[in-house]
Amino acid sequence: MAQTAASLHWLNERTSRHAVRLIDRLQAEPQGERAALIAAILASPASVSPKYFYDAIGCTLFEAICCLPEYYPTRTERSILTEHRAEIVRVAGTNRQFVDLGAGDCAKASMLLPALQPRRYIAVDIAAPAIVPALSRLALAFPRVELVGVVTDFSAELDLADAIDAGPTTFFYPGSSIGNFDPVDALALLLRVRELCGEGSGLLIGVDTKKERSRLEAAYNDALGVTAAFNRNLLNHVNSIVDGDFDPSAFGHVAFYNEAQGRIEMHLEALSAQSVQIDGHERAFDAGERIHTENSYKYEPEEFADLLRRAGFSQISLWQDDARDFAVFHAK
Ligand SMILES: C[S@@+](CC[C@H](N)C(=O)[O-])C[C@H]1O[C@@H](n2cnc3c(N)ncnc32)[C@H](O)[C@@H]1O
Incomplete structure (x- = not known):
């Protein structure tokens, strides 16, 4: 995808020691995207990508879904991140860049930021309506962290040029959003993240497990x-x-x-x-x-660990809730 459509906006310069920087890559090829969407609806069977x-x-409705009693993934993942926070921080390391893929309202990252103390937080999402207000809130809560938003469709390409440098980076992909990709595309995305992982970097990822129907x-x-x-x-x-x-x-x-x-x-x-x-x-x-x-x-933990290994990760840590309803992995 062409990167030339990237544009920068500056938000809330007065609320934070650092300005919030927004990189918008979404409009790089709107006609191609539109044509693909129309073709998928005209096809038989019809489909529309979950993006x-x-x-x-939709962003607001998803936040409401996360509060529903039936929707166990959000509260279970949050409980794992809370219970195992100290060990997660030990494995992931502090003072890294922290890249939140599909950040949404950035709520899960904000649980970890005080302990991880990243030097830069990068929220990556297709939905500007979710990350722009969330980054404004984070600017008030974490005035010493450099905040960057990247509005992009990473199913097409995960391009973080101008957003991160070559230093150690923790990639965070919560919410079992990896499950929206079929296993071949999930592997391609994990390979890309692995490629971006330099020395001292890793991936912290939440995955919903197979369970009763x-x-x-x-x-x-x-x-x-x-x-x-x-x-x-x-x-x-x-x-x-x-x-x-x-x-x-x-x-x-x-x-x-x-x-x-x-x-x-x-x-x-x-x-x-x-x-x-x-x-x-x-x-x-x-x-x-x-x-x-x-x-x-949905993945059995061992199935997903295997996918991580196929993407080139070797040191894998796994945390689960007692009922094994959800799995959080760190891989490097
Ligand atoms: C299931 S929500 C998860 C939100 C949050 N991370 C959480 O765990 O609660 C998925 C998020 O990924 C974003 N998203 C979906 N498809 C995307 C794509 N192709 N590229 C970038 N972001 C995408 C959505 O806008 C949404 O904020």
């Missing part, structure tokens, strides 16, 4: 319908990008565990036969026809 969940409303499916089918709203809101975001007229209320939320693939799948199912306009094209949907919106792969 389109995260407009401003009922608990997995409940986590993506909450009683309040927040996950359903998050899923349907993707169609509002798509409308705004491709000049579409999807009616989100005409699609039902479907989420189930595909055990053979080891993944939760989310879909939007047409509640009746309907026709949708997308950028001048007409896309007819039969009643019951689905748009595939997300995969969330």
